[in-house]
Amino acid sequence: MAERLIEIDQITKIYKLGDVTVHALRGVSLEIERGSFVAIMGPSGSGKSTLMNIVGCLDKPTSGTYVLDGVNVSTLSRDQLAEIRNQKIGFVFQQFNLLARTSAAENVELPLLYSSRAAADRHQKALRALDWVGLAGREQHHPNQLSGGQQQRVAIARALINDPQIILADEPTGALDSRTSVEIMALFQKLNRESGLSIIVVTHEPDIAEYSDRIIRFKDGHLVSDQPVLAPRDAKRELETLPAEEPEEAEAVTQ
Amino acid sequence: MKKILPAMKIAFRALRINKMRSALTMLGIIIGVGAVIAMVAVGSGATERIQQQIASIGSNVIIVMPGSITASGIRLGSGNAVTLTIDDAKALARDCPSVQAVAPSSRSGAQVVYGNNNWATSLYGTTPDYLTIRDIGIQSGNVFSQQDVDSDAKVALLGQTVVNNLFNGADPVGQVIRIKRVPFTVVGTLVPKGQSPTGQDQDDIIILPITTAQKKVFGVNQARANSVGSLMVQARGPQFIQAAQDEMRAVLRQRHHLQASQDDDFTIRNLEEVFQAQETSSRVMSILLAAIASVSLIVGGIGIMNIMLVSVTERTREIGLRQAVGAKTKDILTQFLVEAVTLSILGGVVGILLGILASKLISIFAQWSTLVSPGAILLAFIFSALVGVFFGFYPARKAALLDPIDALRYE
Numbered sequence: 001m002a003e004r005l006i007e008i009d010q011i012t013k014i015y016k017l018g019d020v021t022v023h024a025l026r027g028v029s030l031e032i033e034r035g036s037f038v039a040i041m042g043p044s045g046s047g048k049s050t051l052m053n054i055v056g057c058l059d060k061p062t063s064g065t066y067v068l069d070g071v072n073v074s075t076l077s078r079d080q081l082a083e084i085r086n087q088k089i090g091f092v093f094q095q096f097n098l099l100a101r102t103s104a105a106e107n108v109e110l111p112l113l114y115s116s117r118a119a120a121d122r123h124q125k126a127l128r129a130l131d132w133v134g135l136a137g138r139e140q141h142h143p144n145q146l147s148g149g150q151q152q153r154v155a156i157a158r159a160l161i162n163d164p165q166i167i168l169a170d171e172p173t174g175a176l177d178s179r180t181s182v183e184i185m186a187l188f189q190k191l192n193r194e195s196g197l198s199i200i201v202v203t204h205e206p207d208i209a210e211y212s213d214r215i216i217r218f219k220d221g222h223l224v225s226d227q228p229v230l231a232p233r234d235a236k237r238e239l240e241t242l243p244a245e246e247p248e249e250a251e252a253v254t255q
Numbered sequence: 256m257k258k259i260l261p262a263m264k265i266a267f268r269a270l271r272i273n274k275m276r277s278a279l280t281m282l283g284i285i286i287g288v289g290a291v292i293a294m295v296a297v298g299s300g301a302t303e304r305i306q307q308q309i310a311s312i313g314s315n316v317i318i319v320m321p322g323s324i325t326a327s328g329i330r331l332g333s334g335n336a337v338t339l340t341i342d343d344a345k346a347l348a349r350d351c352p353s354v355q356a357v358a359p360s361s362r363s364g365a366q367v368v369y370g371n372n373n374w375a376t377s378l379y380g381t382t383p384d385y386l387t388i389r390d391i392g393i394q395s396g397n398v399f400s401q402q403d404v405d406s407d408a409k410v411a412l413l414g415q416t417v418v419n420n421l422f423n424g425a426d427p428v429g430q431v432i433r434i435k436r437v438p439f440t441v442v443g444t445l446v447p448k449g450q451s452p453t454g455q456d457q458d459d460i461i462i463l464p465i466t467t468a469q470k471k472v473f474g475v476n477q478a479r480a481n482s483v484g485s486l487m488v489q490a491r492g493p494q495f496i497q498a499a500q501d502e503m504r505a506v507l508r509q510r511h512h513l514q515a516s517q518d519d520d521f522t523i524r525n526l527e528e529v530f531q532a533q534e535t536s537s538r539v540m541s542i543l544l545a546a547i548a549s550v551s552l553i554v555g556g557i558g559i560m561n562i563m564l565v566s567v568t569e570r571t572r573e574i575g576l577r578q579a580v581g582a583k584t585k586d587i588l589t590q591f592l593v594e595a596v597t598l599s600i601l602g603g604v605v606g607i608l609l610g611i612l613a614s615k616l617i618s619i620f621a622q623w624s625t626l627v628s629p630g631a632i633l634l635a636f637i638f639s640a641l642v643g644v645f646f647g648f649y650p651a652r653k654a655a656l657l658d659p660i661d662a663l664r665y666e
């Protein structure tokens with residue numbers, strides 16, 4: 001079971017802006033096993049997003065090695081990285097990053113457009129994913145007709161569509177209210193526990209981090225602590241006890 | 256290929272969002288392609304008209320005229336000099352191996368009378384070969400013979416218009432008509448040719464033996480009785496036209512005793528040259544349209560490049576997202592290239608329609624025949640697509656090479 005999905009060894013990332021050099025990561029080593037739910041915390045500018053970009057194969061480290069799912073991705077080309085992102089990684093962003101004037105279903109289908117795998121039932125797959133995140137009946141809505149929480153669900157459905165190995169979420173609840181945040185965390189927990197999907201979440205909120213199994217803290221480009229969460233919170237159970245603040249429909253109409 | 260279709264869908268969506276902008280961007284291509292279509296239409300219309308004119312005169316025909324004509328068409332030094340004679344015609348037929356037939360001809364107009372009817376028409380004095388060269392058939396009766404020519408016989412062939420105006424349906428063959436008081440026996444009538452491409456009635460003619468015409472009708476003085484207006488020559492085939500011209504020139508120069516330093520006192524023209532010279536106005540129009548077309552296509556292309564650059568900047572985040580979910584360099588390149596080409600092809604299609612309309616208007620108002628060929632439409636279509644590819648490539652490449660993180664962060 002304890003198979004390593006991510007092995008990061010002595011990674012550094014240096015940005016050069018004219019005369020200024022920024023050491024965003026100063027030698028980070030980290031291992032993440034398949035099926036884990038990890039939260040990354042740390043003050044602003046500590047290098048969390050930089051690490052997420054490298055883990056997500058959007059960026060390459062200045063030095064050090066990164067092995068994802070047995071493949072040393074530090075040596076891959078631009079297009080090979082795109083292929084890995086397409087096949088193995090699902091991204092969830094703070095600002096949702098949905099295509100405007102495009103239906104929820106088409107947004108979800110997007111990664112399939114660039115997949116080399118057969119795409120016969122592309123649309124059916126998108127509808128199933130939307131159903132899974134609780135957006136059945138909203139398939140044809142455009143992002144500006146959906147609430148923030150609903151948009152983030154669309155983004156999660158999009159991240160799931162290609163059956164990735166890992167979901168990377170950089171501050172996924174940063175733009176959401178607290179109840180909606182718990183709903184999103186409930187989705188992540190369900191994915192992690194029922195489908196065994198590995199999940200990494202960057203967050204500033206300590207209570208959000210407590211839904212994970214392991215919390216990693218950064219400061220000034222260093223990994224400063226790495227601790228298991230002894231008693232993770234259960235988002236689903238909390239939602240049942242929380243009073244429903246407003247019905248889903250009303251929420252959509254106010255947008 | 257399977258990626259082109261979704262890319263086109265995305266392209267149409269993007270273009271629909273900015274309808275006005277897309278339309279304005281296409282304007283250059285529309286005008287450019289429209290001009291290309293109109294240009295080709297005017298050009299091929301002119302070519303077709305030349306071919307019709309040539310066909311109406313006869314095939315492989317060369318005309319020899321007295322006097323020399325400069326390249327710009329100004330007649331020089333003919334003065335009163337008589338330079339072409341019936342004997343010249345005979346010599347050409349005899350001594351030039353590439354020549355099939357030669358018919359001397361002189362032209363004049365006259366009033367013709369039959370009974371109480373009279374009619375003003377054109378008279379052609381010539382030999383029987385004239386009918387072969389110009390491919391004129393006989394409707395009824397017979398052609399006059401070479402013997403009739405040699406013996407100054409008073410015989411005539413009538414065109415259909417002359418028949419209609421003089422005979423009111425009666426059979427003219429065997430009847431006697433008077434041309435300038437001289438009685439001529441009608442020996443045959445000509446197969447109608449209808450209007451020439453320039454609108455002349457080709458059936459309003461009478462053909463006489465050249466000898467009779469010169470002596471009895473045209474009233475030229477004795478010294479010039481042997482001279483003719485022009486020679487119609489038929490080469491043995493299209494490939495003999497040039498050789499025939501060279502041989503004829505040599506024979507005529509020798510017969511006219513011209514020194515090496517002297518210019519020709521005659522002009523040899525094949526019909527192609529004659530009519531092409533007449534079509535210069537439509538050629539000028541074609542060049543003008545070509546200039547408009549190339550400028551418009553370049554301006555249109557730059558417009559597309561500009562709009563695509565704007566579009567790439569506006570959609571930087573979208574590009575970043577597509578890259579994040581797995582779009583490769585090629586995918587983004589294709590997407591923006593397809594968008595640029597869609598824009599230019601759309602402009603091309605509108606331009607083609609506009610060009611067809613313009614061609615119609617040109618034929619109506621300038622009285623030029625125009626011909627919009629499927630080849631021209633295909634050419635314009637390919638051209639507009641190429642403009643899209645050429646000018647769309649730089650913006651598309653710029654989009655494809657964006658750094659995914661920078662693109663995702665772009666505000």
Ligand SMILES: Nc1ncnc2c1ncn2[C@@H]1O[C@H](COP(=O)(O)OP(=O)(O)OP(=O)(O)O)[C@@H](O)[C@H]1O
Pocket residue numbers: 015016017022023024042043044045046047048049050051
């Ligand atoms: N493209 C870049 N060019 C230059 N410097 C950069 C770039 N991206 C990040 N940095 C710098 O690297 C450091 C780490 O940035 P990073 O975005 O990883 O921080 P973070 O932990 O995600 O912060 P936040 O919590 O505010 O999102 C910062 O000092 C930042 O200014």
Ligand SMILES: [Mg+2]
Pocket residue numbers: 048049050170
């Ligand atoms: Mg960050």
